[in-house]
Amino acid sequence: MKTLILTLALAAGVVAATPRASAQASSLSPGSPAPDFTLKDTGGKDVTLSSFKGKIVAIDWANYECPFDRMHYASGNLPGLQKKYTGKGVVWLSIHSSAPGKEGYFTAEEMKEENARYGTASTAVLLDPTGAVARLYGAKTTPHLFVVGTDGTIQYNGAIDSVPSTDPKSLPDATPYAATALDALLTGGKPNPAATQPYGCSIKFAGTPGFDKK
């Protein structure tokens, strides 16, 4: 296919193609199967997504040092959602994908302290320092929310809410997309919207440009 396009372009006397890293992010569409993964929690225990089959699973990509995500944690918004929905039988997984040395990276022991500081109330806080699961899901930002239905398919992929902000004053006026999606699934409905543009800091993958944390 690529050869054909190049051939056609050459025939037309012009070539225009941008070679880019083939490992670019690719987002999971609602309705597609949620890829399975196993990550360690802060206690060193393996947690596997497929072990929750039959339950609704919410995933938040997190970085306590990103001003967007820190706002959602420090304001109590994300811990409140975690508490509310785990109380309704939802499994809530928080995944930290900052690479070692990057903003938001903590060892398991440090992460326990950070979780306590913010009152994180997820079912499990998972460590993804290689960024492999973030790449698998096409996770881009912190926060970035996914909701997996009882059938193991992606039911929501996108922003936590409708107002990109680092200021907690934005929360009352924001439409809470992720919570709305969970409410729909819990009452037998379909999330609407099922996909939105996530906002926040970029996930701090290994090898990205910029200086390292001391």
Added chain:
Amino acid sequence: MRSTLPSLVALAALTLYCAAVGSTLADSRVVQGHTTATLAAPYERIDGKSPFWVLFRLDIQPGWHTYWKNPGDAGLAPALHWTLPPGATASEIAWQPPKRMPFGPLLGYVYEGSADHLVKITPPPGGIAGGKFPLKVDATWLVCSEECVPEKASLDLTLPVGDKNVPSAQDEAIRKLLASSTPKPLPILTAKSDAAALVLTVPLTPDKAIRDAYFYPETAGVIEPAAKQEARIASGILTLTLKRGLVAVPSPLAGLLEIDDADGAHFYSLTQTPTP
């Protein structure tokens, strides 16, 4: 010149900076951690009737960047909230073409060095008679390197009102920026999309061989920014094949087309005429 100053250190830096660039009455500055924000007008004195463009500029610390209206995969565009005399209005930002900056598998649409945001101020119908035209902007923006920091500033500028516009030292710079923020328009002839791809056709007859073509949609999430954009030209039509994102393709679709050839980058403003 009026400024809100965070510290004496900033004051010292500001004094040196103003001395270096030759500050005039027609601007106001605030120094922040990673940026310096300036509000500048093209006139030292205005007629109080005709619309004019003002510049909200961020001078950015080396190694840091701010974002275009669609920030790409992550980040956030600056937001400006204006306080103007009753009946006066401020336009949306006229943006300068951004640069593409990769972050691992992600791609941002960013500005490095400086980010220039032009806004058209329209005086109230009937104009403002005699006296003064006060402008105030409350600006918030995100500045990132490896990490991100939200910054903000309130900038005030009061322009004396007379019988005609008297150009300031910024007049020529603002005119140049206005030209670069309004690239040549081209129509999107067709935009066909499914879950996998968005295919655009645009009339284009380049005089030189194209090295690279890239479409920046105004709406975030419509395409995957980091995905390779396939481009080919035949019979004066550029066909771009873009990888779809999860956000619905708006109608009309709009964005910026960058064409790179031996002379460098050329920008075109793409808009789609809505089909009736």
